Amino acid sequence: GIIRMTMTLAPPLKMLSYPFMMLALWGVIMTGFICLRQTDLKSLIAYSSVGHMGLVIAATLTRTEWACTGAITLMIAHGLTSSMLFCLANTNYERTNSRTLLLARNMQLLLPLMGLWWFSASLTNMALPPTINLMGELTIIASLFNWSNTTILMTGLGTLLTAAYTLYMLITTQWGESPSHTKTIPPTHTREHLLMMLHMVPMALLMVKPELIQGA
Numbered sequence: 371g372i373i374r375m376t377m378t379l380a381p382p383l384k385m386l387s388y389p390f391m392m393l394a395l396w397g398v399i400m401t402g403f404i405c406l407r408q409t410d411l412k413s414l415i416a417y418s419s420v421g422h423m424g425l426v427i428a429a430t431l432t433r434t435e436w437a438c439t440g441a442i443t444l445m446i447a448h449g450l451t452s453s454m455l456f457c458l459a460n461t462n463y464e465r466t467n468s469r470t471l472l473l474a475r476n477m478q479l480l481l482p483l484m485g486l487w488w489f490s491a492s493l494t495n496m497a498l499p500p501t502i503n504l505m506g507e508l509t510i511i512a513s514l515f516n517w518s519n520t521t522i523l524m525t526g527l528g529t530l531l532t533a534a535y536t537l538y539m540l541i542t543t544q545w546g547e548s549p550s551h552t553k554t555i556p557p558t559h560t561r562e563h564l565l566m567m568l569h570m571v572p573m574a575l576l577m578v579k580p581e582l583i584q585g586a
Contacts, residue, residue: 372430373438391428391514395524398424402531406538409470411462414539415455418495422448428511432517434507439511446583447503447573451494454569456490461562462543465555471539475546484558485544491570492540494573496533502576502583 408414426444429437461484462474478485497503506516507529514521576583 372427375439376430376433383402387431391431391521393402394424394428394431394523395528396477397421398428398528399524399531402528402535405535406531408535409471411459411471411474411539412456413461413469413541414471414535415452418455418532418535419452421532422452425507425510425525425528428514434513436509436516436519437513440506440513441462442506443502443580443583444506446482446542446576447494447501447506450569450573451491451503454487454491454566455495457483457562457569458491461558466549473549474543476544476548478544479548480555481558483563487563487570488540488544490566490570492536493501496536500577502573502580544578552555 398421401417405414405417405421408417422444427443429441429444459469462477463469465481466474468474478488480504494503497507500545507523511525511529513521514525
């Protein structure tokens with residue numbers, strides 16, 4: 371929808387590209403700082419999605435082939451990653467009855483296999499190689515840099531903040547001292563692990579054959 375609208379409104383958008391792009395990239399930085407201050411797990415993941423979509427909007431405003439390819443790749447990649455993170459947050463909520471980060475600490479000791487899913491989802495959210503998130507982000511950053519050199523300052527800071535708040539989320543939920551009310555919690559179910567697999571398998575397949583979403 372964003373790509374179609376930018377193609378339709380091409381002549382007036384030519385003048386408005388700079389202010390809208392700066393707003394989108396400023397949104398990436400601001401949501402990154404908001405995420406670092408979050409105490410609510412679901413809010414943190416939601417703001418993370420807003421930040422990633424800021425990159426997508428900035429890319430589509432350039433209306434170049436590379437930018438649109440990167441935008442589509444990142445939208446699909448983050449769609450799977452964000453959905454997986456929300457599912458993981460819900461598994462924590464079902465056991466602790468709280469979305470507060472500090473009340474769900476040291477979960478990897480209580481749910482070790484779920485800790486592996488948290489680690490995998492965090493790596494994809496940080497866009498570490500060889501994930502499709504990295505392909506999308508690198509393509510967008512390169513196309514924005516090609517459009518204007520100054521954008522690298524904002525995209526670079528946005529990437530650093532993404533890594534910072536993702537590590538903050540992972541460390542807070544998976545390590546630390548266990549709260550007293552989580553000493554005994556129900557174990558994980560097969561359906562939950564199947565759900566995580568259904569998020570990770572498509573991402574793994576797209577890493578092997580990224581041209582399926584890159585239009586190559």
